[in-house]
Amino acid sequence: MSAEEGTRWQRIARLTVGEDYARTYAERFRAMAGRGEDVHGEATFLTGLVAPPASVLDAGCGTGRITVRLAGLGYDVVGLDVDPAMLEVARDQAPDLAWHHADLASFDLGRRFDVVLLAGNIVPLLEPDTLSAVAERLAAHVAPGGRVVCGFGLDTDHLPAGCPVTPLRDLDAAMAAAGLGPLARWSGWDRAPFAEAIGYVVAEHGPMDR
Template sequence: MAARGEDIHGEAAFVTGLVDPPARVLDAGCGTGRIAVRLDELGYAVVGADVDEAMLEVARAEAPGLDWRQADLASFELGERFDVVLLAGNIVPLLEPGTLAAVAGRLAAHVAPGGAVVCGFGLDAAHLPPGCPVTPLAELERAMTAAGLALRDRYAGWDGAPYDASGGYVVSVHAPA
């Protein structure tokens, strides 16, 4: 994307539209840390969490001063709350089958009052990695509602374009109800 001149930091730019630094951000499912590193550069207090230790090793090598934690999103407990809990990079459809409700509950437990849980993911095969199952938007909404989170906004992408149900991508913003 960067080689084509595309913005590779759309997720971080989206966060800047929600809260100002030094707000606390949990990059849940951070992978190799691209977004967490960018948010740190922008002045946010960031924690990156991922279940995959190999991914976290890459993140730690890239930014050894950041707070990287191994965590399963269906059962994690960090003992702290965040202004934004961010799930980017198709985390929702890549979850282990049957864990979305548990993940939503753990996300809700980690968002601060007045904060937001932000999930961006593909809604069809064209917007997902090969072989990745589609998670219907209604399934996300049920899980978030059951976890005590209410839909605040929905967009077609990280650029904040209005959501269109015929599109293949969604960024949903939920807040404690």
């Protein structure tokens, strides 16, 4: 596959990391963990929202770092990603977990989850003009009283090179059209108070009829 082919995510990943980006990303986090760095901020954040064995969809799970961690903490977790290379790495490290190859704009798992999690700049890396369709699919997979949690950069300093900025208002509008209203937002997975100038958001939305 050439640098011009594939999804927006695949094009950016190949240009910024290389052809073997999936295993490079996985090795990067293993190395960080080996140095004693905390690589589980997203999972720790989620434990403050719901307790195990709550159900979680890791939407855009990549190589499965968060999925595997949540499973180890006792959550009923499912991983989903559009990139087969990333899923191959995920399946290699945790073959007994549920992994799904699907597009966030059209997926249907036939079930709902207490939390639908989108970490790792999933929102700005979506294909052009698919945010509304993705929001509709996310809403269709959230249980009554559940929530969708999206963490992503709001400026170029917090996004990979070549990734366009998705304004927070665009996410809110797409979520509202899908029946999901804002519940809370922070400036990081450490629950720092939200300030748009920081350049990062963790946004929580839930069904408006909750």
